[in-house]
Amino acid sequence: MAHERQKIYRWESGRAVPGPSAQKAMAVLHDIPTHLLQTLPWPDWLATACKRAKGTPPYGDQAATVELLTDLAVGGPVDRREFLIMTSATLGASITGWQDALASLTSPSSTGRRQITASMVDHLEVRLDRLRHLDDALGSAQLRELGMAEFAFIVGLVKEARFDEPTGRRLYAAAAEAARCCAWVHFDDGYHAQAERFFDAALRASATAGDPLIGAYALSFRAIQHYTAGDPRDAVALVEAAQVQTKNKATARFRAMLATRAARSHSKAGDRRACARALHQARDLLSAGPHDDDPPYLYWVDLGEIEMIAGSSALQLGDPREAIRRFDAAIDANYAGDDQYPRTHAIYLARAADAHLALRDLDQAVAVAEHAVRCLGGVDSARSSATLEGLRDNLAEHRHVPVIRDFLDFTA
Known part of the structure; x- marks a missing residue:
């Protein structure tokens, strides 16, 4: 997936030219006449998308x-x-x-x-x-x-x-x-x-x-x-x-949810300080407790979820030990993963397994990976499956270890 993101960046900057099928798909997304693909070079015709976005009926x-x-x-x-997905300019519009x-x-x-x-x-x-x-x-x-x-x-x-x-x-x-x-x-x-x-x-x-x-x-x-x-x-x-x-x-719980999203976004962007500030804010806001005006769709926002995001962010920022501490803190906070959120929990477990793998704790990495596989038993999600496939690829580097070889063969 990181390779795909890098490809998009190179396309948007003009340092690489997407193939005909990719250009056609972008034209379809932005409702751009396909004849522009033949009359204008990449990325000049893409500017039409931004103009169209600005000229669409007001929201x-x-x-x-x-x-x-x-x-x-x-x-x-x-x-x-x-x-x-949308370019930055179109998204901004x-x-x-x-x-x-x-x-x-x-x-x-x-x-x-x-x-x-x-x-x-x-x-x-x-x-x-x-x-x-x-x-x-x-x-x-x-x-x-x-x-x-x-x-x-x-x-x-x-x-x-x-x-x-x-x-x-x-x-x-x-x-x-x-x-x-x-x-x-x-x-x-x-x-x-x-x-x-x-x-x-x-x-x-x-x-x-x-x-x-x-x-x-x-x-x-x-x-x-x-x-x-x-x-x-x-x-x-x-x-x-x-x-x-x-x-x-917004209520404190709603703002905590947004702060958690901000933390994860900052971790993906590599901004360690901004991520830490957002996580601190999320925990502080959630500590205010529930409010009668909390929207019902925020049922999933709790301390366990925040700590799972903190673990994912720490792993993203290259700190597997902190990631494991945060994942453990989520479990201590009674994160209801297996029963209520098996898809999401499987993704978090796969990341926890990656953290154990980074610390060369192979037995624990496999134990957590097996838990992730059990979570996905009744779930059909391309994103979760891709996350587990990425974990399998990482484990495959240690296939000579019997416990890992057995796991890879069992889940093949």
């Missing part, structure tokens, strides 16, 4: 938002896996559009025939909560179709809706969260370009809802995509934008 344009949501709902998932829309907030209007009531939105929110928990347990591959169906159902209501203002805002917030769920399962299953489209839709719907929290929540997950498959500096920018928009609106 506060409700009709444009409904049209975009509808297009995504009827389009369905792509049939191919693409390593392709997306962030700015969202911020501008929130600054000039207007009330959502409705001209439909179907009356949408507050109790109906209650049911939508319950369905979304169940979708989130199913994704935790089963993984993205099994949830993409269900997520798309839920998204399409909510978009259908949005198109036909008649509502009062409070109900309308909640309905668009539900559409934003459904879009974020779709973005997440597409990213987790390796569909990066489609994930970007859903993340952008989530921002637009949150702007119409006048809900900066649900938009910031989407940005926090979008940051994961960008520090995983793109430029970690873009991930930092995404989290910072979320923090700015929610500074005086």
Whole structure:
């Protein structure tokens, strides 16, 4: 994956030229006429993408938002896996559009025939909560179709809706969260370009809802995509934008979540001090305890999660001993990994195994790796599988050791 990120950097800087298929995929992502690929050299034609991003309808344009949501709902998932995410310039235009829309907030209007009531939105929110928990347990591959169906159902209501203002805002917030769920399962299953489209839709719907929290929540997950498959500096920018928009609106737990995302983004960018500051802030904020206004989608934010992120960050920054201490601290904090979050726990366990491997503790590395494999028994996630495959590659360097050879043969 690091090799792929380096390739993207070289493309964007003009030091390397992507192949015809990659250029065509980028043109499709940015809705650029393919004839520009023949008439303009790389990367000159890519500037058109930025111009188009700046010239798209404002994020506060409700009709444009409904049209975009509808297009995504009827389009369905792509049939191919693409390593392709937005450039920094296009991503910046997306962030700015969202911020501008929130600054000039207007009330959502409705001209439909179907009356949408507050109790109906209650049911939508319950369905979304169940979708989130199913994704935790089963993984993205099994949830993409269900997520798309839920998204399409909510978009259908949005198109036909008649509502009062409070109900309308909640309905668009539900559409934003459904879009974020779709973005997440597409990213987790390796569909990066489609994930970007859903993340952008989530921002637009949150702007119409006048809900900066649900938009910031989407940005926090979008940051994961960008520090995983793109430029970690873009991930930092995404989290910072979320923090700015929610500074005086979010609960301590919400701000702790954003601080944790910031820490991981900084670790990916190699900024040790910024990472440490963000982790300290996250722990301090979480110590304030729960609040009645905590959004229900923050159910997973606890000390165990923060320590798991701290462990991952320490490993990223080249400190395997600190990584193991943080992973152990997460377990001591009763991190509910195996039962509630098997996919995420498998990823953390794989990183812990890498930390033990870096310290030449081969027996413990294998023991933790076996635990990770057990976690993934009922989960179908391309991201988790790729993490374990990377661990297997690292272990393969020690194949001459019997315990490692046995593990590699068993999991082949």
